[in-house]
Amino acid sequence: MTTHRPVPASLDNPLYYLENMDILVAWVTDHHSDLLTAQERDRLAAYAALNTGPRALLTRMVMRTGDLFRADKLRYPELPVPAADAFKVLVQDGWLDNAPELSLDDLFRLFTLAELRPVFGPWLQQQGHLKSLGKAQMRERLAETLSAPRPLRGWLADLGDEQAPAVVQLQDMALFDRIRLMFFGNLRQSWTDFVLVELGVQQFEPVALTPESRAFHQREDVDRYLQMHQCRERLDAGEPAAKVWQDVPAPLDNPWLASRRDRLLLELGRQAERQGDKKLALQVWSASQHREARLKQLRLLERMKQFEEAWAIACHWQTRELSDAEAQGLSRLLKRLAAKVGQPRPTPAPVPDIQTVTVTLTKPDTGSVEWAALQHLATEEAPVFYVENTLINALFGLLCWPVIFKAMPGAFFHPFHIGPADLLREDFVSRRQPDFDRCFALLERGGYRQQILETFEHKQGIANPFVVWPVLSAELLGLAMDCIPAAHLDALFRRLLHNLKEHRSGFPDLIRFIPEAGATEVRYEMIEVKGPGDRLQDHQIRWLHFFARQGIPANVCYVRWQDREAIA
Known part of the structure; x- marks a missing residue:
């Protein structure tokens, strides 16, 4: 592992984002090589070996949302070669697939109504629909019979090659997401949080980073994080909490990952309660060590009229060192519970006067x-x-x-x-x-x-x-x-x-x-x-x-x- 401290790029360089991406890739390759497979290491070496133009275009695409792109919409005048030439290299080297299968949703996300209407308007009229349907209505009608994915030419067969722009798909986003995680330590931060920031404006404290100070000690640690991230995305998409709970990793030995799991359980409990699965909400909050989970568990027990259980947990929790907000919330809850379980109301701590x-x-x-x-x-x-x-x-x-x-x-x-x-x-x-x-x-x-x-x-x-x-x-x-x-x-x-x-x-x-x-x-x-x-x-x-x-x-x-x- 090298001790070289990378120097961030200056915004005076129109390809500064590429310099910063090169720093990121080199850093992960150098500091986390043992957590990458031989195939992943070879792929990152191939990235570093790309000429500047193709590597810059690939970086721009990685930074964007999703993995499907219209070639005619990717215009970057700072590239040192024509974009068409860079595309050819990226397709040839397997970074891009120039004939990906597109779902109907993909097609409607990539193309405008004006572009889709000439293609599907006649078919809609034949089916008894108005040719002037809006985009959402058109997609809804087409979905009834045209749901199977197909290449772009299969969707836009009536258009000539000059009329139908190329659609390409990134082939290595899973690898780029993995190295983004190992660099940032989270997947909350996007590529632009590093690649498009003029890092030279700030001075950073040098920290002696060693193999022992890494959060990820083995490849399985990265896999577990990615697994938890997928669980969170599924929750955000509205998937039933009970189904997501089946895929949450078991308690982890890695303290850093364990805290991420605690936060995941906090959110899973929230979703379970919203979805009416109160039993699951109590179960996952009980399993979470997050500081907010215990109070949520107690409040739910109170709403479920399980006063004795709530009182026992609250009295035990009261003996621990609490933050002010926790102590305030617990005090209010104990006052309400005391009357329900026939116990004297706790004596509130004296509140000093404010001058x-x-x-x-x-x-x-x-x-x-x-x-x-x-x-x-x-x-x-x-x-x-x-x-x-x-x-x-x-x-x-x-x-x-x-x-x-x-x-x-x-x-x-x-x-x-x-x-x-x-x-x-x-x-x-x-x-x-x-x-x-x-x-x-x-x-x-x-x-x-x-x-x-x-x-x-x-x-x-x-x-x-x-x-x-x-x-x-x-x-x-x-x-x-x-x-x-x-x-x-x-x-x-x-x-x-x-x-x-x-x-x-x-x-x-x-x-x-x-x-x-x-x-x-x-x-x-x-x-x-x-x-x-x-x-x-x-x-x-x-x-x-x-x-x-x-x-x-x-x-x-x-x-x-x-x-x-x-x-x-």
């Missing part, structure tokens, strides 16, 4: 309510910054940079990741717990400041899912670490890690620093700004309750606009 202040300001002609509040609150002795979700996330991202970019199975698949692919997975933290513990120890010992500032200096501009570089400055970071106690940062970071999906947002809009305050005085304050008619959202309320419980200074500033007529 508020109201200010009346002159409404500015331009700018947001947050900027108006900032200008009102800021003084030379107590500067105010508009940071919203950026500051605390950035401090965390800078402190824990080495952990975020640690090469682990299922985290990084190629050199162009903004952050780890498993960032929002349930086991993101547990798999890195010792590494996070070492970072948090710096907060206790006092070495965190140096680590954050050195990372800020040395990693400037490199993509990080927690760091928005344009809003950061050495002054802001310095003030933050001067004024926010390490114990508060520790509490904030730990809650952030408890549920990254939920907790990366909801932070107050503004932060005010009071650097000259005494050591025992409050030296900062976070401020959520709400204009007239605006209200706090649930995730903001949860953060504010957390601040109150932890003794972190925060309040909500309600802004009222002063009546201009009263001023006059």
Whole structure:
């Protein structure tokens, strides 16, 4: 395996997409050769050996949706050879089939009504139908008798060769989908997410990718992923959940694939419930470890009036560490279930007060309510910054940079990741717990400041899912670490890690620093700004309750606009 780091193409090159595709194919061939069959390796070698023109045309076709194309619709002026010449090479080398069998649906998808009417209009008239039928009606009438697939000439026999354009079919889409999966680590991302992006605009953190850090350790891992992807596509197409359930892989040893299976079961349960198969929905949600599955299972048991079973599961689940949203949903459900099973209602945890202040300001002609509040609150002795979700996330991202970019199975698949692919997975933290513990120890010992500032200096501009570089400055970071106690940062970071999906947002809009305050005085304050008619959202309320419980200074500033007529 080579350690060469590929350099992305520049958009100044009209064939930049081909350069990027070449990078992708070479990367998979180099890093996942053992997961490919000899035939697949030979095919990718044949791709790399194609001349530029045919290889560029093939890349364009792979990037498009589907595998059937009209040759006359594929116009790419940047090709260094005529498209017809490139087509001949691709047909000759087996990349394209120039006489594929077309279903009626294929035909109607590829050709317009104006092109189809001269072919089928006379036949429709003979059958007693109007020649002027719309496309959908025409297809419906033809489907009654002309459903068998056939080559294009079989459909358009009455047209001359010059009138009937060629239709070609890609022959290796399964291979290209397989290497797309091995490169991205998912099939959600399309070719255009890499091939048509000017990757040189971003800087990426170098990650030491080794065979041990791969998510796919054996070919069967790729096969299982593709199997689960097909199950999800079948669900999306409306196939009965019970039929799809038969083809879901058994529980997997690969933790990364197991989490994908958990998400598949979450969706399969949703579909089963929609289709009225409540028993199956309960079964698959019970088998899923996805954080949303348990609450869905309990709510369905409640609707089915299986209160005792729901109560037992809920009480057991309550003993586990839950996210705020889970705890809130479980608390509401337990209150409802208690009366059904003859148990006392759980005593709700005390809710701390949220500090508020109201200010009346002159409404500015331009700018947001947050900027108006900032200008009102800021003084030379107590500067105010508009940071919203950026500051605390950035401090965390800078402190824990080495952990975020640690090469682990299922985290990084190629050199162009903004952050780890498993960032929002349930086991993101547990798999890195010792590494996070070492970072948090710096907060206790006092070495965190140096680590954050050195990372800020040395990693400037490199993509990080927690760091928005344009809003950061050495002054802001310095003030933050001067004024926010390490114990508060520790509490904030730990809650952030408890549920990254939920907790990366909801932070107050503004932060005010009071650097000259005494050591025992409050030296900062976070401020959520709400204009007239605006209200706090649930995730903001949860953060504010957390601040109150932890003794972190925060309040909500309600802004009222002063009546201009009263001023006059």
